[in-house]
Amino acid sequence: xxxxxxxxxxxxxxxxxxxxxxxxxxxxxxxxxxxxxxxxxxxxxxxxxxxxxxxxxxxxxxxxxxxxxxxxxxxxxxxxxxxxxxxxxxxxxxxxxxxxxxxxxxxxxxxxxxxxxxxxxxxxxxxxxxxxxxxxxxxxxxxxxxxxxxxxxxxxxxxxxxxxxxxxxxxxxxxxxxxxxxxxxxxxxxxxxxxxxxxxxxxxxxxxxxxxxxxxxxxxxxxxxxxxxxxxxxxxxxxxxxxxxxxxxxxxxxxxxxxxxxxxxxxxxxxxxxxxxxxxxxxxxxxxxxxxxxxxxxxxxxxxxxxxxxxxxxx
Numbered sequence: 001x002x003x004x005x006x007x008x009x010x011x012x013x014x015x016x017x018x019x020x021x022x023x024x025x026x027x028x029x030x031x032x033x034x035x036x037x038x039x040x041x042x043x044x045x046x047x048x049x050x051x052x053x054x055x056x057x058x059x060x061x062x063x064x065x066x067x068x069x070x071x072x073x074x075x076x077x078x079x080x081x082x083x084x085x086x087x088x089x090x091x092x093x094x095x096x097x098x099x100x101x102x103x104x105x106x107x108x109x110x111x112x113x114x115x116x117x118x119x120x121x122x123x124x125x126x127x128x129x130x131x132x133x134x135x136x137x138x139x140x141x142x143x144x145x146x147x148x149x150x151x152x153x154x155x156x157x158x159x160x161x162x163x164x165x166x167x168x169x170x171x172x173x174x175x176x177x178x179x180x181x182x183x184x185x186x187x188x189x190x191x192x193x194x195x196x197x198x199x200x201x202x203x204x205x206x207x208x209x210x211x212x213x214x215x216x217x218x219x220x221x222x223x224x225x226x227x228x229x230x231x232x233x234x235x236x237x238x239x240x241x242x243x244x245x246x247x248x249x250x251x252x253x254x255x256x257x258x259x260x261x262x263x264x265x266x267x268x269x270x271x272x273x274x275x276x277x278x279x280x281x282x283x284x285x286x287x288x289x290x291x292x293x294x295x296x297x298x299x300x301x302x303x304x305x306x307x308x309x310x311x312x313x314x315x
Contacts, residue, residue, distance in 0.1 A: 004076070006040040007069040009033060010048060014066055015136050017055060025137060077279065091120030094285045097134070098143035100127040101227040101247060102273070107143060110293045117292075121285065129194045129225065135278050140286050142276045143293070145246065147269060153276050158294050159301035161244045161271040162310065165202070165260040166252065170237035178260060181206075181216055188221030188239040190230050198223070202242060203267035209315075213267060231255070242266075245303040245310070246273060252307055262313035273297070 012022040013033070023030040041048050048062035058066060098107045103125070111123055126132070126139075134142050134153060145161055165184070178184040181204045191200045200223075203215045221239045224230055227247050234241055235256055252258065275290045304310055 001036060001039075003040065003043060004072065006036050006043075007065075007072060009036050010040060011066065011069050011073060012136075013037060013049070013056060014058060014062075019056065080283070089120055090118045090285050090288055092283075092285055093122045093124065094141070094289060095124045095126075095139045096141050096143070096289070097126040097128055097132045097137075097139045099129050099145060102143060102145060103127045105246075105249060106293065106296055110289065110296050113296070114289055114292045118288070130196055134276065140277060140283070141289065144274045144276050145244065145271070147271055153278055154282075155274045155276045156290065157272045157274055158290070159246075159273045159297050159299070160304075161246055161273055162304065163242055163244050163266060163269075163271070164252075164307055164310070164314070165240060165242050165266075166234055166257045167240035167260055168235055168237045168256050169258060170256075171234075171240060172258065174237060181214070181261065181264065184240065184261060185216040185218055187219070189218035190233045190239040190241040191218060191220040191223045192225070192227060192230060192241075193223050194225045199242070204261065205265040208263040210265070213265070244271070245306055246301070248303055248306045250306065259307055259313065264314065266314045273301070 009022070009026070012025060013019055016022045016025065019030050019034050019037075023033045026033065037049065044065065046061040046065070047059050048065060050057045050059060096107065096111075104127070107125065111125060115121055115123060131144070132139060132142060144155075175187050178187065181202065185202060189200075191198065193199070200218050200220055201215050202218055203213055206212045206214050222230075222233055224233070230241055230243070231247065233239065234243075240260060248255065275293065277286055307313070
């Protein structure tokens with residue numbers, strides 16, 4: 001193992017704060033990783049890390065060498081991206097992470113199309129509803145849904161993520177159709193919660209057509225971290241829910257669902273579906289896969305058609 005590889009391992013240890021976490025990401029034995037860092041220190045003739053039973057910290061020399069190692073990693077990555085741009089046919093490994101339901105509905109299909117078109121590619125696909133550490137876990141692309149967030153990552157918006165308040169026809173038969181937000185929030189709700197975020201508030205205009213918004217607490221009858229379960233619960237009439245249209249797979253009429261309070265305005269949110277990646281100069285594989293997803297989703301996105309005349313409601 002050469003010095004460049006050992007420096008790469010050194011970066012992982014520093015970024016993750018422990019040998020155990022870095023070894024887990026690399027899928028190697030902790031003792032083997034520790035040995036490689038010790039060999040790196042011997043080669044350089046300086047101590048890089050202060051070790052304790054619970055954590056590691058950088059020495060003064062380690063801090064300076066860590067900066068150089070990060071620059072080296074970036075240089076090597078840029079070199080690889082440059083080389084990739086000269087390939088007559090895209091090839092190589094692409095590491096992707098995305099939310100579970102969106103992954104099953106769209107990314108999995110994109111992977112099938114992409115790998116059929118580019119047979120020399122290999123893909124590692126990870127479904128995860130929590131936000132992955134893209135850099136630390138070495139993903140090339142993450143697909144994320146929600147508001148744009150400031151970070152040191154590059155985000156490209158692929159589509160809007162419009163929402164609607166939905167319930168089943170059987171729910172309406174049981175409880176009646178609510179006419180105001182106050183009527184609605186008294187009824188049982190189905191709430192999405194994944195540990196990081198719990199969406200248990202409804203922000204909606206005080207009156208039809210008003211720009212004055214008010215936030216209401218929803219009465220959660222069912223709280224769940226799997227969106228497909230929410231759709232099933234909606235169809236079963238267990239409650240109402242505010243859902244992103246991208247979570248649907250067909251027109252709501254086919255699902256037996258109806259939109260509620262369509263004459264009210266919903267909270268204006270710059271939510272969208274984003275492709276997020278760590279480098280502005282991404283590889284050709286990253287560019288091509290993002291384009292594959294964008295073509296599959298469509299423009300406007302296919303889910304905008306899942307509620308008839310959606311552009312005329314919640315205004």
